[in-house]
Amino acid sequence: MATVKFDEATRLYPGNDKPSVDKLNIDIEDGEFLVLVGPSGCGKSTSLRMLAGLEEVNAGKIWIGDRDVTNLSPKDRDVAMVFQNYALYPHMTVADNMGFALKIAGVDKGEIRKRVEEAAKILDLTPYLERKPKALSGGQRQRVAMGRAIVRSPQVFLMDEPLSNLDAKLRVQTRTQIASLQRRLGVTTVYVTHDQVEAMTMGDRVAVLKDGILQQCDSPRRMYDHPNNVFVAGFIGSPAMNLLEVESTDGGVLVGDSTVAVERDRLAGASGKGLTLGVRPEDLELRTDGHGIAVTVDVVEELGADAYIYGSTKAAQHVDEEDSDAPEKPFIARVDGRRPPAKGETVYLAPKTGHVHLFDAQSGLRLGD
Amino acid sequence: MALNITASRPDPALLDLPWELPLETWPEEYLAALPRGISRHVVRFVKLSGRVLAVKEIKADIAVREYQMLRVLNKIEVPCVEPFGVVSGRTDRDGNPLDACLITQHLQFSLPYRALFSQSLREGTSTRLIDALAVLLVRLHLSGFWWGDVSLSNTLFRRDAGAFAAYLVDAETGELHQSLTDGQREHDLDIARVNIAGELMDLEAGGFLEAGTDAVDTSNRIVTRYTELWDELTGLERFERGDRWRVDERIRRLNELGFDVDELAISTDFDGTTIQIQPKVVDAGHHSRRLLRLTGLDVEENQARRLLNDLDSYRAGTDRQNDDEEIVAHDWLAKIYEPITRTVPRDMAAKLEPAELFHEVLEHRWYMSERAGHDMPIEDAIRDYVAHVLPSKPDEATVVGVDTVEMPVVAMFDDR
Numbered sequence: 001m002a003t004v005k006f007d008e009a010t011r012l013y014p015g016n017d018k019p020s021v022d023k024l025n026i027d028i029e030d031g032e033f034l035v036l037v038g039p040s041g042c043g044k045s046t047s048l049r050m051l052a053g054l055e056e057v058n059a060g061k062i063w064i065g066d067r068d069v070t071n072l073s074p075k076d077r078d079v080a081m082v083f084q085n086y087a088l089y090p091h092m093t094v095a096d097n098m099g100f101a102l103k104i105a106g107v108d109k110g111e112i113r114k115r116v117e118e119a120a121k122i123l124d125l126t127p128y129l130e131r132k133p134k135a136l137s138g139g140q141r142q143r144v145a146m147g148r149a150i151v152r153s154p155q156v157f158l159m160d161e162p163l164s165n166l167d168a169k170l171r172v173q174t175r176t177q178i179a180s181l182q183r184r185l186g187v188t189t190v191y192v193t194h195d196q197v198e199a200m201t202m203g204d205r206v207a208v209l210k211d212g213i214l215q216q217c218d219s220p221r222r223m224y225d226h227p228n229n230v231f232v233a234g235f236i237g238s239p240a241m242n243l244l245e246v247e248s249t250d251g252g253v254l255v256g257d258s259t260v261a262v263e264r265d266r267l268a269g270a271s272g273k274g275l276t277l278g279v280r281p282e283d284l285e286l287r288t289d290g291h292g293i294a295v296t297v298d299v300v301e302e303l304g305a306d307a308y309i310y311g312s313t314k315a316a317q318h319v320d321e322e323d324s325d326a327p328e329k330p331f332i333a334r335v336d337g338r339r340p341p342a343k344g345e346t347v348y349l350a351p352k353t354g355h356v357h358l359f360d361a362q363s364g365l366r367l368g369d
Numbered sequence: 370m371a372l373n374i375t376a377s378r379p380d381p382a383l384l385d386l387p388w389e390l391p392l393e394t395w396p397e398e399y400l401a402a403l404p405r406g407i408s409r410h411v412v413r414f415v416k417l418s419g420r421v422l423a424v425k426e427i428k429a430d431i432a433v434r435e436y437q438m439l440r441v442l443n444k445i446e447v448p449c450v451e452p453f454g455v456v457s458g459r460t461d462r463d464g465n466p467l468d469a470c471l472i473t474q475h476l477q478f479s480l481p482y483r484a485l486f487s488q489s490l491r492e493g494t495s496t497r498l499i500d501a502l503a504v505l506l507v508r509l510h511l512s513g514f515w516w517g518d519v520s521l522s523n524t525l526f527r528r529d530a531g532a533f534a535a536y537l538v539d540a541e542t543g544e545l546h547q548s549l550t551d552g553q554r555e556h557d558l559d560i561a562r563v564n565i566a567g568e569l570m571d572l573e574a575g576g577f578l579e580a581g582t583d584a585v586d587t588s589n590r591i592v593t594r595y596t597e598l599w600d601e602l603t604g605l606e607r608f609e610r611g612d613r614w615r616v617d618e619r620i621r622r623l624n625e626l627g628f629d630v631d632e633l634a635i636s637t638d639f640d641g642t643t644i645q646i647q648p649k650v651v652d653a654g655h656h657s658r659r660l661l662r663l664t665g666l667d668v669e670e671n672q673a674r675r676l677l678n679d680l681d682s683y684r685a686g687t688d689r690q691n692d693d694e695e696i697v698a699h700d701w702l703a704k705i706y707e708p709i710t711r712t713v714p715r716d717m718a719a720k721l722e723p724a725e726l727f728h729e730v731l732e733h734r735w736y737m738s739e740r741a742g743h744d745m746p747i748e749d750a751i752r753d754y755v756a757h758v759l760p761s762k763p764d765e766a767t768v769v770g771v772d773t774v775e776m777p778v779v780a781m782f783d784d785r
Contacts, residue, residue: 054552074559090575091572092571092574103570104588167428
């Protein structure tokens with residue numbers, strides 16, 4: 001087991017003028033499950049492959065434990081790329097299917113047996129070790145495949161979108177399984193996904209990347225409650241945070257026809273070139289006094305206890321970081337599932353006190369705490 | 370069900386296949402052979418308009434990506450299966466969504482490695498397969514293709530004058546880059562080595578591996594063969610100014626390995642006493658291109674080498690060294706190659722490809738001549754070969770299944 005350190009690690013592809021990964025700094029603790037997440041082209045896979053030794057590091061360094069691995073070949077790094085989909089060999093026993101890679105590596109028989117038995121115990125496969133894979137259920141086979149990586153007892157597991165070819169239901173099940181397995185093994189793991197829900201449910205910490213630059217690296221809770229910038233605010237959370245262009249006014253910011261109170265010193269760092277207000281769908285309240293953000297309800301999604309309303313508002317311009325040509329994002333609010341508004345109705349919403357996020361419109365950076 | 374079919378040359382008969390059924394349950398009447406192989410996905414071979422197609426059930430985005438990747442690989446002339454199309458938007462009769470299907474053409478006269486091991490074996494089959502895979506991997510890497518899942522199972526083999534030619538079958542994990550880093554190449558090699566060892570150990574456990582073959586030693590051969598070939602094809606060579614013959618020598622060695630040199634970088638140091646050369650662009654198919662130009666025959670590299678040798682002996686034997694090479698080649702084709710390959714009775718035509726048959730007949734003639742103590746005419750050799758050797762050969766035109774167990778690892782979590 002080991003720590004992993006990205007130290008100003010940079011990957012610039014020949015012929016590009018912008019690095020695909022730009023001065024990445026992350027310290028990963030021993031035994032930690034770190035998820036790299038971001039939209040396609042953000043540099044998450046490239047970062048993982050730099051750690052694996054598949055991509056060159058053009059500047060900066062990468063450390064595993066106290067070893068500088070920046071220029072080591074992949075097989076000398078003691079990392080294992082874990083694939084979700086191995087073929088199992090039909091004529092070999094489960095034990096041999098799990099341990100054969102160790103035989104190739106020249107590990108002696110007794111040690112192989114020991115490691116296979118340990119892995120089998122963790123994976124609940126002990127009674128099946130002498131059987132052929134044909135006799136196993138689908139889930140057991142999948143665990144045998146995982147066992148193959150576990151017995152190598154690498155210092156770091158690397159996983160690059162391992163669930164991408166599973167259907168939605170299996171993906172959720174396997175995701176839980178990988179996360180709990182990782183916790184039982186306690187092996188430092190770096191996991192890449194484009195899916196923020198996967199990232200938030202699996203990681204001890206989540207690192208959000210965009211355009212090759214690390215946006216934020218925090219625990220899922222902190223990331224959700226305290227996004228460092230507009231991009232993270234909009235990327236993390238489902239349904240997404242509402243982001244609105246607003247103006248400052250006496251004692252706060254003006255949203256629709258009402259003022260949302262904001263402490264004066266929070267606005268101190270603003271550039272004066274506009275403000276972005278962020279409010280999560282669950283942090284909105286329905287108002288009955290006809291004040292607040294007027295939203296015309298387009299869709300009501302009833303989930304039992306809660307309902308989500310998707311609507312449009314003229315009260316403020318919705319901020320869309322990613323693509324200014326995209327159709328405008330709906331304004332989303334969570335309301336009481338027992339008394340949801342009707343489609344077509346206009347409702348008035350206001351952010352709950354203390355639950356607004358404020359960003360500088362120019363830099364995109366969070367204002368205040 | 371609103372099916373969505375992407376294909377470069379769509380065949381309306383595609384619509385008659387039972388897309389509303391999970392591939393695993395397709396009735397036998399549609400299938401070209403019973404399900405076989407150790408693919409991690411469900412794969413079936415179907416008959417369609419006189420063709421055999423491989424159908425793989427897989428998520429739509431991955432199917433489309435692999436389809437496009439195979440198209441690109443075909444365009445850049447890397448040996449791989451030909452993509453036929455993608456069928457997506459499938460639903461079963463109750464309207465539940467089904468995964469998409471990637472369809473590829475079955476490669477005629479190709480053999481899965483397991484089929485080769487379940488036949489009676491010639492010595493060294495495993496090493497010849499690995500040699501072929503090493504050539505394929507080098508060619509893929511030279512083109513900037515990182516495979517990500519190199520294995521014997523993801524490769525098909527065609528006989529090639531006693532050796533084999535390898536074709537890529539599964540490009541699902543592959544990526545095309547401008548060029549590959551050393552790390553990417555090493556990773557592919559490491560995956561290859563581990564997968565091959567696993568595959569050979571499995572054959573061993575099933576009693577199919579040649580006696581005396583060590584799975585681990587044999588799997589290491591992929592690394593040595595690959596490295597030798599890669600170094601020869603890309604390595605920098607330095608020599609004194611007086612040794613300029615070494616430029617020709619390098620080109621000759623590359624030709625011998627079956628590669629043409631398209632671009633060779635030559636530079637001298639500043640006082641001009643040493644010269645360095647390094648091949649920058651090499652093209653596989655040195656012999657097969659030459660044979661194609663002379664005769665129009667499109668065959669594998671070693672077969673071409675063999676046929677060109679026979680063409681040379683024909684030229685010498687008929688004393689026509691001073692004639693135009695194209696004219697002699699045309700005569701050889703009309704008087705030797707075509708009559709010999711046409712001698713095979715129709716019911717045995719599916720056993721071997723014509724060029725491979727010709728190679729076998731040349732071999733057979735050599736043994737006959739040795740026994741007789743004098744040269745035997747090729748006409749006698751083919752008669753004897755068809756009478757005594759060919760009938761016992763298996764049909765190999767469409768080998769799509771051998772006796773192994775299908776076992777997709779991705780299956781329902783039925784126990785947790």
